Amino acid sequence: MKRIGFLSFGHWGPVQGSHTRTARDALLQGIDLAVAAEELGLDGAFFRVHHFARQQASPFPLLAAIAARTSRIEVGTAVVDMRYENPLYMAEEAAATDLISGGRLQLGISRGSPEPARNGAAAFGYVPHEGETDADMARRHAADFRRAVAGAGVVEADPRYAGGATGLLPIQPRSDGLGERIWWGAGTRKTAVWAAELGMNLMSSTLLTEDTGVPFDELQAEQIAMFREAWAAAGHGREPRVSVSRSVLPLADEEDRRYFGLSALREGRDQVGALDGVLSRFGKSYVGEPDAIAADLAADAAVQSADTLLVTVPNQLGVAYNAKMLETIATHVAPALGWQPKGSAART
Incomplete structure (x- = not known):
């Protein structure tokens, strides 16, 4: 059964027309x-993490707040830039958020x-060795x-203050199962x-930092197939998850056409260009x-190969507009992909 969620880049700023000033x-x-x-019965609420910009930067307070206000929907990141992170502190934050959510955290991480x-x-204190x-x-x-999320010991116990314990202490709290809900944002x-060999789920966006001349969806479907083959060869004891992201902007009324009608003419095909000196699609x-x-x-091809589709939302247009857009997708687009609403929406 296909899962569908939204992905917000969390933009904000005092610009004309913004509802997130x-x-x-x-x-x-x-x-x-x-x-x-x-x-609406959707499956996930995911947020991009981006530092030094007017976007979401510290995901765990936001995800914990969402978890406290919801009961079923997955909450996640797409993705956390691991260059910036203190691994042990992040493991504590992630575990606490997952416990609040009741095991609904889906944590996308990557190189950024x-x-x-x-x-x-480096401004955060992290430089390569x-x-x-x-x-x-x-x-x-x-x-x-x-390793910390999995419960490995990371620091030697001091018997004077650890109740006589010796050996290595793990971080606390821990949330069982969180280690199986970590995704790697792979650009190639x-x-x-590599992610499959290590047992991480796959998160693939609307950009691949390579190009073979084939359409984007076919290149991404090849990426997914190679991931699944490597996963099977590694012998992991569970089925992996795979998500892809898409910019989906249905034109259902005049308001939609006013915002995005011209985009239908400009953005209806793949683009190829250099990103950080690498040919990308x-x-x-x-x-x-x-x-x-x-x-x-x-x-x-890639949407069909993945179990999860994340649709990007123009978050600066406000909650009412984005909820309307998601309702249009849930009602008129998602059923064609094999999706069905979950929770109370499935009974209405």
Whole structure:
């Protein structure tokens, strides 16, 4: 059964037409939109993490607040830039959030993406070891984080204050099962294989930092197939999760056409360009009449290969508009992909 959630980049700023003029607006509206999405029967509320920008930067307070206001919907990140993270502190924060949610946290992590800061992680106190790249450091942080989440001892006990205990102490609290709900945001086929070998779920967005000349959805479907093959070869004892992201903007009324009608002309095809000096392929946006979008997404090879579809939302247009857009997707687009509403929405 296909899962469908929304992905918010959490933009905010005092610009014309914005309903999220402050960081507080963006945070509180993120909570309200997650509540609305659960009422619509959707499966997930995910947030991008981006430092030194007017976007969401510290996900765990937001996700914990959403978890306290909801009962069923998954809450997650797409993705946390591991260059910036203290692995042990993040393990405590993630475990606490997962306990509040009752085991609904889906934590996307990665090496991160281009950002406005030069050497931003260094400002947080993290620099690569000698011979390491930024990507190496992110993977090292990710490995330390995953070990801590799994309950590995990380610091020697002091018997004077640990009730006589000796050996290595794990972080506290812990949340059983969280380790199986960690996803790696992979930008290439090679990193997808690496994530599979380590037992992380796969999170793939609307960008791949490689290009073979085939359409984006076919390249991404190949990435997913290689991930699944590597997962099977590694012999993990569970089925992996795979998510893809898409920009989906149905034009159901005049308000939609006023906002996004021109986008249907500009963004209906893949784009290829250089990103940080690497030839990359960007997936197209799905803009148009809901029935046409449903047919196009049903023919998208990667959407069909994934178990979870995350649709990006224009969060600065406010909760009411985005809830209306998600309702249109839930009603007129998602059923064509094999999705059914969950919770109380399934009975209405």
